Every structure is written in C-alpha cells, then in structure tokens.
Amino acid sequence: MGKADFLSPKAIANRIKSKGLQKLRWYCQMCQKQCRDENGFKCHCMSESHQRQLLLASEDPNKFMDYFSDEFKSDFLELLRRRFGTKRVHNNIVYNEYISHREHVHMNSTQWETLTDFTKWLGREGLCKVDETPKGWYVQYVDRDPETIRRQEEQARKKKQELDDEERSAKFIEEQVRRGRDCKDTEETPVFTELKRESEEEKVAFNLGASSSVAGPSKSSTAFSASALKTAASSSTKRKDATSDSREERKKKKSALEEIMEMEEKKKKKPSVRTDNWLQTNIVVKVVTKRLGEKYHKKKAVIMEVRDKYAAVVKLVDSGDKLKLDQNHVETVIPAPGKRVLILNGAFRDTEAVLEGIDEKKFCATLLLDSGSQKGKQVEVAYEDFSKLA
Numbered sequence: 001m002g003k004a005d006f007l008s009p010k011a012i013a014n015r016i017k018s019k020g021l022q023k024l025r026w027y028c029q030m031c032q033k034q035c036r037d038e039n040g041f042k043c044h045c046m047s048e049s050h051q052r053q054l055l056l057a058s059e060d061p062n063k064f065m066d067y068f069s070d071e072f073k074s075d076f077l078e079l080l081r082r083r084f085g086t087k088r089v090h091n092n093i094v095y096n097e098y099i100s101h102r103e104h105v106h107m108n109s110t111q112w113e114t115l116t117d118f119t120k121w122l123g124r125e126g127l128c129k130v131d132e133t134p135k136g137w138y139v140q141y142v143d144r145d146p147e148t149i150r151r152q153e154e155q156a157r158k159k160k161q162e163l164d165d166e167e168r169s170a171k172f173i174e175e176q177v178r179r180g181r182d183c184k185d186t187e188e189t190p191v192f193t194e195l196k197r198e199s200e201e202e203k204v205a206f207n208l209g210a211s212s213s214v215a216g217p218s219k220s221s222t223a224f225s226a227s228a229l230k231t232a233a234s235s236s237t238k239r240k241d242a243t244s245d246s247r248e249e250r251k252k253k254k255s256a257l258e259e260i261m262e263m264e265e266k267k268k269k270k271p272s273v274r275t276d277n278w279l280q281t282n283i284v285v286k287v288v289t290k291r292l293g294e295k296y297h298k299k300k301a302v303i304m305e306v307r308d309k310y311a312a313v314v315k316l317v318d319s320g321d322k323l324k325l326d327q328n329h330v331e332t333v334i335p336a337p338g339k340r341v342l343i344l345n346g347a348f349r350d351t352e353a354v355l356e357g358i359d360e361k362k363f364c365a366t367l368l369l370d371s372g373s374q375k376g377k378q379v380e381v382a383y384e385d386f387s388k389l390a
Helices: 009-018 038-045 048-059 061-084 091-099 115-125 146-186 216-221 226-252 256-269
Strands: 088-090 128-133 136-141 284-287 300-307 311-316 322-326 330-332 340-343 352-359 364-369 378-382 386-388
Touching: 048 061, 061 091, 061 115, 061 136, 088 091, 091 115, 091 136, 115 128, 115 136, 146 256, 284 311, 284 386, 300 322, 330 386, 352 378
Parallel strands: none
Antiparallel strands: 088 136, 128 136, 284 300, 284 330, 300 311, 311 322, 340 352, 340 386, 352 364, 364 378
C-alpha cells in the first residue's frame, strides 16, 4: 500500500488535520482553498492556478468584491433568520456561528472591513434593527417575507373586526342604559290620599253587639251605618288592588341595565365551546415552520397520531417522511368547493361537512353539515376552524 493511498495512515492523518477551522491568514478566498501552514500557503500562492485567478480578478476587481459581499450578506442573514428569527441577539454570537462553517465567505474579501461596519450597513439598509449598547452591537432580523406580511395583515384585519364588534356592543349597552334611565325618570309614582266620607250626614258608629245591660240611648249611639261599611270596604279594596297592580308592574318592568346584567351572567355560566387545541387525526395540514428547512416548508401532510393534545405525528404527502410537529408549526388546509372537511373547533366540533363556498372578505367558508344531529344545515366557519379530510 502506497503513501498516497486513500486508506493509508498518512492519508487518514491528512484528512483529520484538514477537518475543522484553520487559520484565516492561510485561506485563499479567490481559489477557496484552505492551507494548513505557512509553507503550504506560500506554495499555493506560487502555483499557476492561483496566478490565473489573480489575473482574472485584476481585470474587474469590483465584480469579485461585490460577488463575495453578496454571498456574505445573504448567508449571514439566512443564518440570522433561520437560527434566531426576529429575536434581538448580539452580532458577535451570529458571526461566530457563521464562521464555524468551513466553507464560509471570509469578511476580508468583502467591502466591509469589520463586523461593526457590516452591522451599521444592515441598519442603514433596513435589513435589520440595530442598536449599540455597552456590551456591543445587537441585531434583530426584519422579516419581509410576503407570506409573513400577508399573515400579519390578516391578523390585523381580524383584530380590527373584533374591535369594531366590541365598539358596537358597547354602544348598544350605552343605548340600553340611557333608555332605562329615561324610563325610570318618566315612570309615575302612585299617589296616596286620605280616607274621606262621601257625605257629611252619614254617621260613623261601632256596633259592639247587643247586651241586656245596655240602655236604649247607648244602643242608638252604637248602631253601625251599613252605607258607611260599604264605602269603607270598597275604598280599602280599591287601595289593595291599586297597590298590588303597581307591585306586579314593578316586578314585570325590569330596567335595561338589569336585563344586560342577566344576559352577561348567563353567558358566563354557559360553557365555552372553543378550545386551544384543534389537532385531529386523518386531516390534511400544511407545514409552516421554516426551522426544518426548505425541504418541508409549505408541504402538505396527513396527521397520523395526536400526542398530548398539542403535538402530532404527520406523514408528508409527497415524500412520505414522518415528522413530529407542534400545533403552532402547522395550519389548516382549505380544499376546493365540493370536498369534504372536518370542523375542528367551535359549536360543531368533530362534525364532518362539505365545503360549498368561501367568503374571502369575512375569512370564513360556508359548510353543509354531513353528520351529527343537525345534518343538512348550512353554517359559516372561520378558516382556522376546519381542515380538509385525508
């Protein structure tokens, strides 16, 4: 076995030495060659291939510098977006992770002399939010992906619609309270009068019962007038009827504020039909996370198993790969009209339906229930509350 063979000890030792990072001063960016020591770098600079690359670069040096600068910028931003997202992070942490890759573009071949200059340039171009602290420069990636911007606009539109609904309900409550106060002010209070005799000639007497020891004049004085009894009885019954009617009217008439309070209490007592988890087996979802790379981004998958309510094992439709994803890493899939879907949240949860139409302005769809006790009923369901059946 010769010295230059692939499995010889010398060849294995050379491959072990070539692994990992080497000194930057022994790297040639034009030829993209890393030398292990000063002698190797000197030999490379004297080689014919290196001389040819220098001749090419001398013809248009700005072209090569712009190329290396674009490569450095794109790789740096891709690492910042994929690794840290929109979090605020120290620029040196990102740079150290970037240069750990052996084939990275070195900064000394770009238009920026230092990392601070590059960080300031990112801030001026609006690619990142940068700020200087006593500990150094911090960067924060600005996500300008059209899909992300569209999703943020949809969330802002939904939030605005919810605020409009809240304002309408608040105005309705204020109107009801105002009406209740007006009704209370205009409500007539009952007027009570004194008991009076209808004629002055009538005598008021009390009959204490006939006894043998009572004399004649006393009997005449204790005689009770029948007309007076009738008048008193009729007036007392009228007062009783009036007071009972007024009490019943007060019981029947409730203020608008009391009615609203009763409605709010009923809403609180009524259990909510919405839940935080919506994952179900045998439905089609779309992978929205970019942490797994472009290979799985925006790919459709079928949920095979749900674990702990918020995680699922999915199988990709195209490649057949199996992944374990969180609920936040996937979103529902809206099929074409006429396809079968499963309602995942709300009052009709776990109900199969047929998609009949889509309302893009309201972010909802019209579904025809195909199972359950209300089969055949048309309902409107939001996009995130149903998904295509596998």
